[in-house]
Amino acid sequence: MEVDEDDSSSETSETSTIEHEQEPYFTFKDRARQLALDLFHGHKPEDIVIERMDGGSFNRIIGVTVFRPKPQLTTFKRVYRALANCFSKRKTTTVRPSERYILRIPRQDASTMDYDVTTLLYTAHHVPHPVPTVFAHDMSSDNALGMGYMLQHRMPGQTLVDLWQTLNFEQRKCAMRRVTEIVLDLHNTTSTSAGIISRANNSVDITGRIKIEPYPVSGRLASTTNGVQCPLSIPQTTRDHLLGLCKAQRPVKVADDGTLLFQYIWDDFESIINTLYEKGFIPDHHIFHLCHLDLQSRNLLARVVDESTIEITGILDWDSAAFAPKFLSVRAPFFFWTEDDAWEEDEADVYRPLSDPEHIALKAVYEEVAGPQFSQTSYIPELALARRMYYILKRGLYSGIQVQFAEDIIEEFAKLNIK
Numbered sequence: 001m002e003v004d005e006d007d008s009s010s011e012t013s014e015t016s017t018i019e020h021e022q023e024p025y026f027t028f029k030d031r032a033r034q035l036a037l038d039l040f041h042g043h044k045p046e047d048i049v050i051e052r053m054d055g056g057s058f059n060r061i062i063g064v065t066v067f068r069p070k071p072q073l074t075t076f077k078r079v080y081r082a083l084a085n086c087f088s089k090r091k092t093t094t095v096r097p098s099e100r101y102i103l104r105i106p107r108q109d110a111s112t113m114d115y116d117v118t119t120l121l122y123t124a125h126h127v128p129h130p131v132p133t134v135f136a137h138d139m140s141s142d143n144a145l146g147m148g149y150m151l152q153h154r155m156p157g158q159t160l161v162d163l164w165q166t167l168n169f170e171q172r173k174c175a176m177r178r179v180t181e182i183v184l185d186l187h188n189t190t191s192t193s194a195g196i197i198s199r200a201n202n203s204v205d206i207t208g209r210i211k212i213e214p215y216p217v218s219g220r221l222a223s224t225t226n227g228v229q230c231p232l233s234i235p236q237t238t239r240d241h242l243l244g245l246c247k248a249q250r251p252v253k254v255a256d257d258g259t260l261l262f263q264y265i266w267d268d269f270e271s272i273i274n275t276l277y278e279k280g281f282i283p284d285h286h287i288f289h290l291c292h293l294d295l296q297s298r299n300l301l302a303r304v305v306d307e308s309t310i311e312i313t314g315i316l317d318w319d320s321a322a323f324a325p326k327f328l329s330v331r332a333p334f335f336f337w338t339e340d341d342a343w344e345e346d347e348a349d350v351y352r353p354l355s356d357p358e359h360i361a362l363k364a365v366y367e368e369v370a371g372p373q374f375s376q377t378s379y380i381p382e383l384a385l386a387r388r389m390y391y392i393l394k395r396g397l398y399s400g401i402q403v404q405f406a407e408d409i410i411e412e413f414a415k416l417n418i419k
Helices: 011-019 025-039 075-087 113-126 160-166 169-187 203-207 238-249 263-278 357-370 372-378 381-395 400-416
Strands: 048-052 059-067 098-106 134-138 149-153 288-291 300-306 309-315 322-325
Touching: 025 048, 025 059, 113 134, 113 149, 113 203, 160 169, 160 300, 169 288, 169 300, 169 309, 169 357, 238 263, 238 322, 238 381, 263 381, 263 400, 322 381, 357 372, 381 400
Parallel strands: none
Antiparallel strands: 048 059, 059 098, 098 149, 134 149, 288 322, 300 309
């Protein structure tokens, strides 16, 4: 009988489960197995292996391996196999074929999962790199889990962040080339409208002209169950898009007496946007580019091919993907040449002189593959601040930390002393 791989449980996953007040894995796994039995008819419990995996802030992650059911042996075959084992020095064993899957369970609301499914369908057609494919999904609670889920085919490889320490220098340079190629290919997927890929797309839209929705200002998408149909984005300039986000965020935070809060931040952001436009950083002819918006080594799967080559076997976690301004799509994958404890949104190491010979070499590989115009645009300080500002324009000021981040951006932009 196959056994659960409970030993793979992690401190990270345990912490996430406690933080989100969710059912412990040791009981939840039984419902995960029942879901698999419901989806894969003709299988028995011993055909299903459930594996605990690291989850994240937004999704609980469980590995599911489905073995092909054992064939029913005739009496003759059972006798023959028993005799063969008696007279053989090695016992006859049969490795059963299997299929591997990833079960993703949203930690909060699953009613917007169709946005994620549509995004994965779109990227599968338009991104020339491996992305997860969806086997089944259910946004309702009418299943063995009692909650929404998405079951994806499991992609081969390890996360690049886990594989990195085992790679030699030539393999690391190869990884830099492959990831830079991903950045360039995403940059080359464009639209005249900004926003997220709409769930209203059908199979024809997915392969052709895509429907795009504006970012939800509240930070929450309209669920399928509430019957709300979001309007579609319209073609616009980068400046108009940014000013529109600013305008939409203004009334979100309100004091008890009805006073609108943080208006000084939105005033300064509008000033920054207009300055970027007047100085030619966001001209009217710029369109919007497909951006992953969380392209980090933890979201890249890879495998070693040989002593100088690695292969990127998957790009994970497309939940934040959107068509965004050009300055987002030219962001360098600088996590290759930063310190291990660098904050993911802090681009300080892009400009700081490097002393580590390996970091210098990896940055040079990026510049070689990306080309001088693309790579130099990555390093423009004004656009780095625009990227940081964009995250706040999209997410809003949902905490005191975000307010501090916004004030830091305003202060740093002023120090650039743009004439």
